[in-house]
Amino acid sequence: MSEHPLLTVEALACERDDRLLFRDLAFTARGGDIWQVAGPNGAGKTTLLRILAGLFGFYEGTLSWHQDLVLRQAMLYLGHRPGLREELSPLENLTWLSALHGQRDDNALLAALAAVGLAGFEDLPVAHLSAGQKRRVALARLWLPGKPIWILDEPFTAIDAEGIALVEQRLRHHAEQGGLVIYTSHHRLAADTRQILLGRGAARVQP
Amino acid sequence: MSGFSATLRREVLLASRSPADMVNPLFFFVVVVSLFPLAVPPTPGLLEAMAPGVVWVAALLAVMLSLDGLFRSDEEAGVLDQLLVAPVELYFTVLAKVLAHWLLTGLPLVLVAPLLGYMLQLPAEVLGSLLLGLLLGTPTLMFIGAIGAALTVGLRRGSMLLALLVLPLYIPVLVFGAGSLGRALEGLPVSPVMAVLGAMLAMAMSLGPFAVALGLRISSGD
Numbered sequence: 001m002s003e004h005p006l007l008t009v010e011a012l013a014c015e016r017d018d019r020l021l022f023r024d025l026a027f028t029a030r031g032g033d034i035w036q037v038a039g040p041n042g043a044g045k046t047t048l049l050r051i052l053a054g055l056f057g058f059y060e061g062t063l064s065w066h067q068d069l070v071l072r073q074a075m076l077y078l079g080h081r082p083g084l085r086e087e088l089s090p091l092e093n094l095t096w097l098s099a100l101h102g103q104r105d106d107n108a109l110l111a112a113l114a115a116v117g118l119a120g121f122e123d124l125p126v127a128h129l130s131a132g133q134k135r136r137v138a139l140a141r142l143w144l145p146g147k148p149i150w151i152l153d154e155p156f157t158a159i160d161a162e163g164i165a166l167v168e169q170r171l172r173h174h175a176e177q178g179g180l181v182i183y184t185s186h187h188r189l190a191a192d193t194r195q196i197l198l199g200r201g202a203a204r205v206q207p
Numbered sequence: 208m209s210g211f212s213a214t215l216r217r218e219v220l221l222a223s224r225s226p227a228d229m230v231n232p233l234f235f236f237v238v239v240v241s242l243f244p245l246a247v248p249p250t251p252g253l254l255e256a257m258a259p260g261v262v263w264v265a266a267l268l269a270v271m272l273s274l275d276g277l278f279r280s281d282e283e284a285g286v287l288d289q290l291l292v293a294p295v296e297l298y299f300t301v302l303a304k305v306l307a308h309w310l311l312t313g314l315p316l317v318l319v320a321p322l323l324g325y326m327l328q329l330p331a332e333v334l335g336s337l338l339l340g341l342l343l344g345t346p347t348l349m350f351i352g353a354i355g356a357a358l359t360v361g362l363r364r365g366s367m368l369l370a371l372l373v374l375p376l377y378i379p380v381l382v383f384g385a386g387s388l389g390r391a392l393e394g395l396p397v398s399p400v401m402a403v404l405g406a407m408l409a410m411a412m413s414l415g416p417f418a419v420a421l422g423l424r425i426s427s428g429d
Contacts, residue, residue: 053292056428072294081285087224092217099213100293100300125224 004066005030006149006180007052012061012203014047021047025061025203027196029182031148034175037184039198045184046080046153048198052182053077053151069149076147080154082138086127090118090137093126098144112143116166131158142170150174152183210295211303218307232273233315239265240323258327259388262337263344263381266316270345271377273312274352275369277304278360278423287360291427297420305353305416306346313345329392336391336401343404344384350415351376357422380407 005028013023021044029035037045050056051063054071065071084093094109113122116136126134135158142150150171156164168189171181188195197204222229243261244254281287290300320341321334329337355373359365387400 050288050428055288055291058428070294072292075292077288077292079285079288081283081288083285083289085221085280085284085286087221088217092220096213096217097289097293100210100290100295102209102294104209 006066006069008062008064009052010062012048012051012059012063014044014051014059016044016047016058020201022198022201022203025196025205027194027205029180031178031180032175033180033194034171034189035180035182035194035196036188037182037196037198038186038188043198043200045198048196049077049151049153049182049184071149074147075149075151076141077151078138078141078153078155080157082134084126084134084137087125089123089125090129090140091122093137094140097141101146103144103146108144109140112140113137115143116140117163132160132163135159136163139167142167142174148179150179150181150183152181154185155183156185156187210293211299214300214303215307218304219311222307222311228273228276229311229315232269232312233319235272236265236269236316237319237323239268241326244327254328255330255392258324258329259385259392261327262320262323262341262388263385266320266341266345266384267348267377267381269316270313270348271352271370271373273308274349274356274373275366277308277353277356279356279365282360282426287423287427291424297423298416301353301357301416301419301423302412305349305419308353309346309349313349317341317345333388333391336397337388339401340384340387340397340404343401343408344380347380347404347408347411348377350411350419351380354415354418354422357419357426359426360423361426380404383407 007029009028010026012025014021025048027035037048039045047056051059053075083097084090090113091109094113095106098104098109110122113119116139118133118136118140121129121133126137129137139155155167159167164187171183171189175181195206197206240262243257247253247257278287281290290297293300317338321338324334324337325331352369352373355369358372359369362368383400383403387397387404390400391397
């Protein structure tokens with residue numbers, strides 16, 4: 001897997017509302033990598049992730065996923081909004097989302113919810129949960145199998161220190177299994193995490 | 208197709224959690240149609256002559272008012288992004304969403320219409336034409352309106368624009384729909400007009416979801 005890059009980005013530039021967000025962004029991501037997209041507010045972190053996920057098409061430059069890869073099959077995208085309807089319970093929300101991805105295994109969903117510490121909250125409307133718990137429901141999808149590429153927008157928002165450690169550990173585990181993680185956050189996973197730094201219309205890649 | 212049935216089930220579940228969204232269009236329809244006889248002079252035959260227009264205009268507006276929120280709550284919750292990145296064809300999920308919306312808000316209008324027709328002094332023989340016309344017409348209005356709802360989903364106050372976008376497209380349905388009832392009142396055969404309404408439904412239902420899917424992608428910025 002790590003022989004061939006999963007994602008190659010060359011000379012990527014994006015402009016929004018007549019403001020240059022970033023330009024000359026180039027990087028190559030392989031299976032087993034964890035990439036952090038960092039930068040000040042409004043630097044274009046979310047926009048970059050939406051471009052990578054195929055949700056935003058107004059950019060210049062080239063972006064190519066590995067040819068054997070069907071992006072929508074392989075990708076798990078979690079936006080900065082949790083993507084849950086408040087009227088439905090966590091289990092109902094996840095059941096529908098995983099049905100869209102061709103997965104229907106209630107036990108796996110229950111296990112995933114238990115893994116994020118929401119055992120016993122499965123059937124409560126999401127509206128009754130706290131912001132951190134809502135984020136945990138969305139993050140429970142990280143415990144479902146079958147998605148080698150994770151694109152996560154601010155996965156650590158609103159969750160407590162214990163939750164952050166749990167998610168961190170999950171991201172590392174995923175990378176060790178050969179998966180690719182690209183996430184935005186101000187929180188750096190480890191000193192050797194690869195970084196894309198956005199800001200002031202420029203983009204820097206480390207290392 | 209698993210996305211289709213799962214989405215259908217989810218929409219029914221969502222509607223059962225907030226029944227007000229489902230009841231409002233029906234309430235609007237019933238109130239508008241039942242206020243009409245009180246406002247027009249009691250000239251014999253006047254109500255009957257106006258009934259096709261009144262019922263169809265009220266049904267059209269009720270459908271249009273119900274459409275504004277069709278994709279908005281999903282958009283606000285970030286669910287729309289999940290729909291766009293999912294590996295199922297957006298065509299089928301959109302089809303399921305609009306069909307569910309019609310079953311929950313459109314079908315009740317259709318079913319209550321004969322009762323309102325009776326109140327407007329329509330003869331019992333034409334109530335069948337009223338029912339059939341609305342049965343073919345309201346889903347057409349839903350699918351056309353869903354295109355407008357998809358295009359205006361990103362706008363906070365999109366309902367006015369939605370009306371401007373879809374009203375011109377509603378006019379043929381209104382003309383033929385009210386026309387079918389008018390013909391029935393004159394004792395003329397209604398099947399040619401029903402065939403046209405059926406053709407419009409077939410087109411709106413088969414091509415509409417494509418346009419809706421495209422509209423949603425445009426609204427998301429792709």
